[in-house]
Amino acid sequence: MKYVLLLIRNEETVLDDATRATKYAAIDEWFGELSRDGKLRGGEELQPSNTATTIRPNEGRPLVTDGPFMESKENVAGFVTIDVADLDEAIAIAKRWPYEDQIVEIRPVVDHPELSNHPV
Numbered sequence: 001m002k003y004v005l006l007l008i009r010n011e012e013t014v015l016d017d018a019t020r021a022t023k024y025a026a027i028d029e030w031f032g033e034l035s036r037d038g039k040l041r042g043g044e045e046l047q048p049s050n051t052a053t054t055i056r057p058n059e060g061r062p063l064v065t066d067g068p069f070m071e072s073k074e075n076v077a078g079f080v081t082i083d084v085a086d087l088d089e090a091i092a093i094a095k096r097w098p099y100e101d102q103i104v105e106i107r108p109v110v111d112h113p114e115l116s117n118h119p120v
Contacts, residue, residue, distance in 0.1 A: 001083070001086060002082065002108070003081070003084065003087070003090040003107060003109060004081050004107050005043075005080040005097070005104050005105070005106055006105040006106075007076065007077045007079060007104060008076055008102060008104070009074065009077040009103075010073050010074050010101075011049060011074075011075055012073055023098060023099060027098055027099070030096060038083075039082045039083055039084055039093070041081040041083050043078065043079055043080035043081060044078055044079065046077055046079070048075070053066060053067075087108075094106055
């Protein structure tokens with residue numbers, strides 16, 4: 001079953017270069033383990049929420065605005081897609097996420113066989 005791990009951080013937290021390097025090395029190791037185990041399907045770090053563009057419905061016409069969907073100190077910093085046996089395995093993987101000060105939200109991916117020919 002596929003799950004997306006939403007990596008949520010407080011954007012006000014600033015790391016010094018040494019701490020960032022240590023954390024990125026741990027993340028690289030975490031991704032490497034998932035890849036070697038054949039569980040990794042993708043993932044990316046995201047730019048800060050102030051770089052977002054949001055499309056909202058507005059009386060039948062899309063409204064384009066700068067910024068995130070909602071105002072919050074905590075925002076999605078990245079995502080990882082995994083393919084594992086069940087939720088218990090997804091939880092075990094999420095517990096090993098090396099940023100102990102970040103939240104990991106686990107969401108099952110909806111299987112759409114009717115869209116299998118599309119890159120969605």
